[in-house]
Amino acid sequence: MKTLSTAVIGLGRIGWQFHIPHILAHDGFHLTSVVDPLEERREEARREFGVRGYADYAELLESEALDLITLASPTHLHTEQAVQAMSRGIDVFCDKPMARSLAEVDAMIAAMRTHGRKLMVFQPHRVTSEAAVIRHILAQDWLGEIFMVRRTLCNYTRRNDWQAFKEYGGGMLNNFGAHCLDQVLHLFGFGVRRFDCHLRKIASLGDADDVVKALAELENGAIVDIEINMACAVNIPNWTICGRRGTAIHQADKFIVRYYRDDELADLGLQDGLAAANRKYGNEEVIPWHTVELSLADYPGADFYDHCYAYYAEDKPPFVPVEETREVMRLLGAFRECAGW
Numbered sequence: 001m002k003t004l005s006t007a008v009i010g011l012g013r014i015g016w017q018f019h020i021p022h023i024l025a026h027d028g029f030h031l032t033s034v035v036d037p038l039e040e041r042r043e044e045a046r047r048e049f050g051v052r053g054y055a056d057y058a059e060l061l062e063s064e065a066l067d068l069i070t071l072a073s074p075t076h077l078h079t080e081q082a083v084q085a086m087s088r089g090i091d092v093f094c095d096k097p098m099a100r101s102l103a104e105v106d107a108m109i110a111a112m113r114t115h116g117r118k119l120m121v122f123q124p125h126r127v128t129s130e131a132a133v134i135r136h137i138l139a140q141d142w143l144g145e146i147f148m149v150r151r152t153l154c155n156y157t158r159r160n161d162w163q164a165f166k167e168y169g170g171g172m173l174n175n176f177g178a179h180c181l182d183q184v185l186h187l188f189g190f191g192v193r194r195f196d197c198h199l200r201k202i203a204s205l206g207d208a209d210d211v212v213k214a215l216a217e218l219e220n221g222a223i224v225d226i227e228i229n230m231a232c233a234v235n236i237p238n239w240t241i242c243g244r245r246g247t248a249i250h251q252a253d254k255f256i257v258r259y260y261r262d263d264e265l266a267d268l269g270l271q272d273g274l275a276a277a278n279r280k281y282g283n284e285e286v287i288p289w290h291t292v293e294l295s296l297a298d299y300p301g302a303d304f305y306d307h308c309y310a311y312y313a314e315d316k317p318p319f320v321p322v323e324e325t326r327e328v329m330r331l332l333g334a335f336r337e338c339a340g341w
């Protein structure tokens, strides 16, 4: 089995808690080195994993023969670090959001093409249990044509880290928006024909948005309603998916699907005239609903590093094509502009 010599850049929340354990657990990757300006974090990595630690990214590139760099550094550093790696013949796996702007994204894609390297962005919400359940629901075609998708992420957070600041690529449109938009488009179809977006800064202590309301109409006609609300004190279901024949809703650890079958509906003629029959408001139709409950525990998420291995080591097509990430980043920029931010 080919082994990819890999370095992780940034030993923070996602670098330390996700990328390093997954790289270590995967036979196809060998973690050789890490970069972080904080000495105590480099020392922790040396002690725990026996890897080389660098304070200076350029020194890593000078000193190591690497196949892959995983970028888990703050967002505003992604472009420069990715371009430097690819210009030295190293492939890049970059955390989301890919960068701060479409111009930065395009610089990364240009470097990828110029240097003939591979570049993919970590979009883990494509492989979550929620995504797996939704794929199952869609594959069963219980709901019929999907006309509306509500994707919501809510909590109340007085954000005070670098993600609260515009200059570092923070803000929740960039941060969770990169997840939600990629996930919704991946599941329900890339191609947005029009949109509207509103941003607010409510509970955050920084200057970037922490409340996002975006409406998008997909090419297939579905209306997507994304709400990322970090100033919401109550829980709101993460998903409501409406089809012509029913609705799926996410509640706690399961999805509940309620739907009917076309062939089980009685004939319901249209009323003639302008006087509702019998002065009744409803038509007393009883819809023969079916209800299915799907537990998230029965739909385990996939290992994203298996997808990485397939792309970076086995030359399979990327699980997250960079063109799709570019479209997500283009839309995030357009949403921001539409919101006047």
Ligand SMILES: NC(=O)c1ccc[n+]([C@@H]2O[C@H](COP(=O)([O-])OP(=O)(O)OC[C@H]3O[C@@H](n4cnc5c(N)ncnc54)[C@H](O)[C@@H]3O)[C@@H](O)[C@H]2O)c1
Binding pocket: 009, 010, 011, 012, 013, 014, 015, 035, 036, 037, 038, 041, 057, 071, 072, 073, 074, 075, 077, 095, 096, 097, 122, 123, 124, 162, 175
């Ligand atoms: N895919 C996901 O689910 C997910 C989750 C969290 C974060 N992220 C993304 O990962 C990136 C990092 O976020 P985080 O929450 O882990 O941040 P963090 O603040 O927890 O950690 C950032 C780390 O980068 C280090 N760092 C700072 N400057 C650096 C430099 N010049 N070179 C190398 N390292 C440097 C810091 O010392 C720190 O250890 C961001 O782009 C963020 O949006 C993605």
